[in-house]
Amino acid sequence: MTRQAVDSLRATSDPRLRDLLTALVRHLHAFARETRLTEAEWERAIGFLTATGQACTDTRQEFILLSDVLGLSMLVEALHGHRAPGATESTVLGPFHQTASPVRELGAGIDLVGDGEPCVISGRVRSTDGTPLPGAVVDVWQADANGFYDVQRPDVQPPGNGRGLFTADAEGRFRFRTCVPSSYPIPVDGPVGTLLRAAGRHPYRPAHIHFIAKADGHIPVTTHVFVAGDAFLDSDAVFAVKDSLVQDFAPTDDPSLARAFGVPNPFRHASFDLVLERA
Template identity: 45%
Template sequence: MTEANKGYFTEENSADVVISRIAETTDPRLAEVVGAITRHLHAAVKEIEPTQEEWLAAIKFLTETGHKSDDWRQECILLSDILGVSMLVDAINNRKPSGASESTVLGPFHVPDVPELPMGSNICLDGKGHPMQIKGRILNTEGQPLSNVKIDVWQTNDDGFYDVQQKGIQPDFNLRGVFRTGDDGTYMFWGAKPRFYPIPDDGPVGKLLGSLGRHPYRPAHLHYILEAEGYETLITHIFDPDDEYIHSDAVFGVKESLLAKFDLIEDPDRIAKEHPEGPFYEVEHDFVLAPAS
């Protein structure tokens, strides 16, 4: 038995002593994870040198974060989001080959079993907001169009709310839709120009953001899930590069490759041909799927 195994705990060897208590019968991956967390946690405590009062405040914060979580609200994930950990885990688990579209976080507002719609449909069921045409192509890394790609999309309304946040105000499945590409790999549908919105900031994570001088807003975006046989599923967004929060997303979800220009179309000929009701926004963005590994 080593000296560390005997449990002689000191400030200098604290992490080694704790890690040495992990039994040899422990699942190897669990032992690796707990060992790494212990080393980094002890290193952080030694760097910070918290007072007893500060340590208790941290315990209280974590307790309140757990108490705030329920079947609908996951405050612990929100904490992971605002610290950039959610995006880091997403990046590690979604490394793409050169040329493939990048992923970003799913978010809490995806709804399963959304009705499939004909290509070109309007997912804005209440007719509110600025009309927007969204189009592009789905390709593989060789530049070839992909057919029968399932495109699951959802977005906020002009007020910055998803339909599930406004039951009885927005129609069910408002600003949501599922489409499938044809042989040419193109897609097109109509929606409404989305708006920036805050993540939930009425709990301990929101208070932490305020204490750090940070805002709770996410820039305007559209969500996508792209699925095709033989290819990796892509969970991603496209963002409005002119949004005031584009450089300070509260959850660090913005990637440069996911910026898509939101152009206001005022040309009378295009309006007459495509949207007789008046000017509309146009967003064009192609996606490239990576082959399944």
């Protein structure tokens, strides 16, 4: 049966597609043999995948979430992530980059609700040789202080809350105001939540902010910055934590600095570079 299925793919004109489909068939058949998959289990799996597709919307990607919790997203990233010494490490995109971030001025706030602990994020986009990258674009998105993205609670959060698209200044610097992110559970009201409960796994992600940084002549990086000390750093539900991406969101009591940043005093401050590899 496996040989017949593989042979049926020989006429596939795209060599890469032929290789992918051939490997997929071989591994699926091997899985069924190894586990002695029953018809009832196969039907349940088909039902699960059907429900996963039905849970996808314009603002929710249940299949990305499934890939994340199975570790596949991070495996693909690890296989193809860039490894230039000193470059910022990449992580998964996640399922909530489905809405375009609004363009904002440097130093603007992305927390439009204002119910979290004030925080300032600042840093610089530079190349691995230390050269600043003026005009670099920094795309940012995060959950609110209660652990929800704007698309999850549109009745509570205005569109674009927790999101911003910033252009670095002449020295490659970026800065914005926000709230300290919190750890949160990934959505568990769909098929992925059912899977996690069946596996006895928790759904929590450590507190983080998402970034995509781009600059001419450089390879873009998709990454997170995680809040140091979070209880879930060692058990992220999507396996995305890397030590180099954990940053201290330092308590800061400095009235003059708070005035300069436009935030109440005291506040939290995290500062780091986003380092890109040359293309």
